[in-house]
Amino acid sequence: MNPGILYAFAAFVLWGLFPIYFKTLHQIPALEMLAHRMAWSLVFVLVVLVVLVVLVVRHHWRWLGPTLRDRRLLGRFVASAVLLSANWGIYIWSVNAGHIVEASLGYFINPLINVLFGYAFLRERLRALQWAAVALATAGVVWLTWQNGAPPWISLALAVTFGGYGLLRKTAQLGALEGLALETVLLFPVAVVYLTIVGLAEASHFTHASRGLQLLLAASGPITAVPLLLFGAAARRIPLSMLGLIQYVTPTLQLLTGVLIYGEPFGAVRAVGYGAIWVALGVYSLEGVRSLVAARARRAA
Secondary structure (H helix, E strand, O other): OOHHHHHHHHHHHHHHOHHHHHHHOOOOOHHHHHHHHHHHHHHHHHHHHHHHOHHHHOOHHHHHHHHHHOHHHHHHHHHHHHHHHHHHHHHHHHHHOOOHHHHHHHHHHHHHHHHHHHHHHOOOOOOHHHHHHHHHHHHHHHHHHHHHOOOOHHHHHHHHHHHHHHHHHHOOOOOHHHHHHHHHHHHHHHHHHHHHHHHHOOOOHHHHOOHHHHHHHHOHHHHHHHHHHHHHHHHOOOOHHHHHHHOOHHHHHHHHHHHHHOOOOOOHHHHHHHHHHHHHHHHHHHHHHHHHHHHHHHHHO
């Protein structure tokens, strides 16, 4: 089996359990929590680099100089860092504001956003059933918009920001660890400036939190970085369309968490809209499996 498939499954299962973690930190404002994620993620990545001596022993530090001089590549990672931080911030806020179910919809839509991005930017060809899946998902979003009187902005924002991040990492010239190191280096100064301002204003919730809560917040580093490393490794090993297929493990776990653990409502109106998206994912999944079986048959012949 392509190891990218295993990396993808592991990443999406971990992300699916994120609501439980962020609900535990509900006393911390979303923006402060986001800044801590940025800061502690870099700390964790640097520890990984030092402990494993990956970049030093194998002389992989040489990627840093050319990357910083390559404006186009650096710009791509600045964009991926911005999309990543936007996705983090929206998700943290939505979970602690009681919108886990709506956030999960964003990650149900995201696989099909990946399909569209793959078609638009990577020239990945779509077959008839894949177009049908996109149309069904669009119908589900239109239904929810009509019933709610407004588009599901949280869902759409999460889908587009993470879809854009996946596209940029798919086409990046750096490996998973190097790419994440660069992204966290770019985000770290922003996080430090914000946390410094909050600290000087004596408005830091981290300072006045219990020791257990402080440790949980510091743990946002590995909790954030590990699935991102797995995702980055998967994105470089499997097609974007296959990555989208596996990705709906995350929203399934998030939806179940929101409804079964935190008691968020899930009525008939939502069921119809979500149902259309689930049917779309089912159609897309069947098409993906059929294509894989056909490809293996051709190779065997």
